[in-house]
Amino acid sequence: MAKSTKKTLLLAKIQTAAGTDASPTAAANAILLRNVTATPLSAEYVERALIRPYMGNSGQIPTTKYAQIEGEVELAGSGAAGTAPAWGPLLRACGFAETVTASTDVTYAPISGNFELLTLHYYLDGLFHKIVDARGTVSFDITAKGIPFMRFRFMGAYSPITDQSNPTGADYSAFMKPLGVNKTNTPTWSLDSYTGCLQALTFDVANQIEWRSYISCEGAEITNRQPTGNLVLQLPSITDLNWPSLVLTAAEKALSITHGTTAGNIVTVNLPKTQLTNPSYSDDNNLAMLNLDLNINPGQGNDEIEIVLT
Structure with a gap:
């Protein structure tokens, strides 16, 4: 019987110990996502390289196995200031620390060690995939006339895929409805002191994820x-933004954007030391646009990205 990709369910929960299934449930840990791409079994092989008196393949032996999954989650708050969002566990498993100040805000900042582990239960119309000890990386997209979102990619330990009915009772109520990116819903942004017309900000945390496989030791490592x-912004005058000077002097400038206007659903991204590179022009319905690549640099360490929910 054919399987339907519409019948997809992902559950995610932070682990308390390595190698231990955190046992996420549909009622408490369902992830509202879109554009899922699963690689249920990834393997690395070594050639046997046999010498025989005829030509042909010698065959390969699998030496490692792991699972991967990618998907997008809409960027929105939790609905209450000082309450962690439902997507918080995903960001924590991408090398971010979560700091909750009750009734005030939740802040995420990168760390450089003691990375948390995530259990993922992925159901595809009656096929059950269990991925433990997962870690990942994430990118962000805040583009005008679109829905802001995060794209996550995780790697974790492979478990045998089994036939198992999708659990019922998935609760997505902790995921707030997102706001479209526009002048009203995205009220402020700035590059240093410049605040002209912005079309898009995208950035990639770009964690390097490696599957470590040794004797008596294996797992996903950041x-x-x-x-x-x-x-991408509307091309400004040099008086307003001297971008050639910023590029040529390798200046590091603060970049910030705030999306949302109602307490509990305001997300602010701060990139305190952003270096501009590779400028180019583009066209948007006969309007000249300026494209700038960004290097997002740390200051004192673990401070190159700050995501604040208020």
Whole structure:
């Protein structure tokens, strides 16, 4: 019987110990996502390289196995200031620390060690995939006339895929309805002191995820991060924004954007030390646009990205 990709369910929960299934449930840990891409079994192989008196393949032996999954989650708050969002566990498993100040805000900032682990239960119309010890990376897209979103990619330990009915009672009520990106819903942004017409901000945390496989030891490791991004804005005058000077002097400037206007659903992204590179022009319905690549650099360390929910 054919399987339907519409009947997809993902559950996610932070683990308390390595190698231990956190046992997420549909009622408490369902993830509202879109554009899912699953690689249920990834493997690395070694050639046998046999020498025989005839030509042909010698065959390969699998030496490692793991699972991967990607998907997008809409960027919105939790509905209450000082309450962590439902997507918080995903960001934590991408190398971010979560700091909750009750009734005030929730802040996410990158870390460089002691990365948390995530259990993922992925159901595809009666096929059950269990992924434990997962870690990942994430990118952000805030583009005018669109829905802001995060795209996550996780890697974790493979478990045998089994036939198992999708659990019922998935509760997505903790995911707030997102707001479209526009002048009203995205009230402020700035690059240093400049606040002209912005079309898009995208950036990638760009964690380097490696599947470590040794004797008596294997798992997904975050071995580095090199965040980059891109700005697309209406081409300004040099008086308003001297971008050639910023590019040529390798100046590091603060970049910030706030999306949302109602307490509990306001998300602010701060990139305190952003270096502009690779400028180019583009066209948007006969309007000249400026494209700038971004290197998102740390200051004192673990401070290159700050995501604040208020």
